[in-house]
Amino acid sequence: MIHQYKLNGYNIVLDTYSGSVHVVDDLAYEIIADYEKTSAEKIVTTMLDKYKDDSSISESDIRETIADIEELKNDGQLFTKDEYENLSLDLKKRKTYVKALCLNVAHTCNLSCDYCFASQGKYNGDRAIMSYEVGQKAIDYLLENSGHHRNLDIDFFGGEPLLAWKVVKQIVAYARSKEQEYKKKFRFTFTTNGMLLNDEVTEFLNQEMYNVVLSLDGRQEVHDQLRKTVNGKGSYEHIVPKFKEFVRKRGDQEYYVRGTYTRNNVDFTNDIFHIADLGFDKISMEPVICDPKEPYALTEEDLPEIYNQYEILAKEMIGRGEQGKGFTFYHYMLDLSEGPCIQKRITGCGSGTEYLAVTPWGELFPCHQFVGDEEYSMGNIWDGITKPGLQCQFKESNCYSKPECKDCWAKLYCSGGCPANALHATGSLGGTYDFSCDVFRKRVECSMMVKVDESIRAMEGQSS
Structure with a gap:
């Protein structure tokens, strides 16, 4: 899975499962968008027609760009497959x-x-x-x-x-x-x-x-x-x-x-x-x-x-x-x-499992945002977790347990989102709060652009 976007003059391509971030020119940006669903020869024909008035782009440039993309794919930096879904099943069983x-x-x-x-x-x-x-x-x-x-x-x-x-x-x-x-x-x-x-x-x-x-x-x-x-x-x-x-x-x-x-x-x-x-x-x-x-x-x-x-x-x-x-x-x-x-990118903050909130009376809740909701009272500091079934619900909540996350390019950055926000917005720990997802994705795009800019300026500083 890849995600492409343009921001602040940069053409940015994220490869979701490898985490590789690429900054590319306009030609590569367009070819990457078509690469997996179009043959190389069709891409060459399409790009030649599109750039027929641009003397700086030739057929050899297009073929060279396709070869570079193929090399990145072979190196596991573009169009990588999801190898983590089965890992999420193992994480549900972990102590x-x-x-x-x-x-x-x-x-x-x-x-x-x-x-x-x-x-x-x-x-x-x-x-x-x-x-x-x-x-x-x-x-x-x-x-x-x-x-x-x-x-x-x-x-x-x-x-x-x-x-x-x-x-x-x-x-x-x-x-x-x-x-x-x-x-x-x-x-x-x-x-x-x-x-x-x-x-x-x-x-x-x-x-x-x-x-x-x-x-x-x-x-x-x-x-x-x-x-x-x-x-x-x-x-x-x-x-x-x-x-x-x-x-x-x-x-x-x-x-x-x-x-x-x-x-x-x-x-x-x-x-x-x-x-x-x-x-x-x-x-x-x-x-x-x-x-x-x-x-x-x-x-x-x-x-x-x-x-x-x-x-x-x-x-x-x-x-x-x-x-x-x-x-x-x-x-x-x-x-x-x-x-x-x-593991952390799949499971998130650990609320209800690795992270708990304690009230003034010693009652345990999955996190501070659940405090006061007796349905989510998990036990107390004297007896420990008295609702293991409830704890299992939090253990099983991750970016692979929610159908809405399946095709989301940002899922390994948000881990499926905040369980408390999901509950309060949808009534279910397994739900997704669409508004929060939209905001989160935008923040990831912007933060990547800032990091890209920092990296480019650092390289320019080293070469000068």
């Missing part, structure tokens, strides 16, 4: 071990964001703060069920996890105390709205957290429209100075400023550029996931402009990079030379 936990340490929040999937941090339930005892047992559960995994991940999440600040510090200390005994290494991630950031918090987070996610939607008028305090006031002016100081002190450690775009700001690149202009160089911006009846919900009518915005973003990133003002965009971080192993 899995838990590698990561999302600790919902605070089912409460000091903001009241209109689009919050967690219902302002309460997850459609009671407000609660995780106790140290539950946090301690969660660490024990991960250690005892991590199998061969040496590096273990803990995400501190909410609500607003800084409302559980004392517990967070206790859990980190307990986890660190167990590393040598179990020969494991913990990596912590922390997501915060920034309202309670101070010097003490900053020092601790910068010392202990592998990554910190800072929530900011962009321009003040955009951010304040939906990210408000419980008193209805915007939070932009309060958090931006705190975020700037936090990132300054963080140095070269990992962080992300993460925003959400809605129908209120389909021109979301202006929010990304605003964040970059504030001095932040690691940025993520996600489309809102919400009830389609909400006035800020994105619809298929918005897709053409969303596509346009992602192209604007890609071109601007290239331009800023040339000026020494580059920034990282999370969804354009595509490794074309190595990337994740094929």
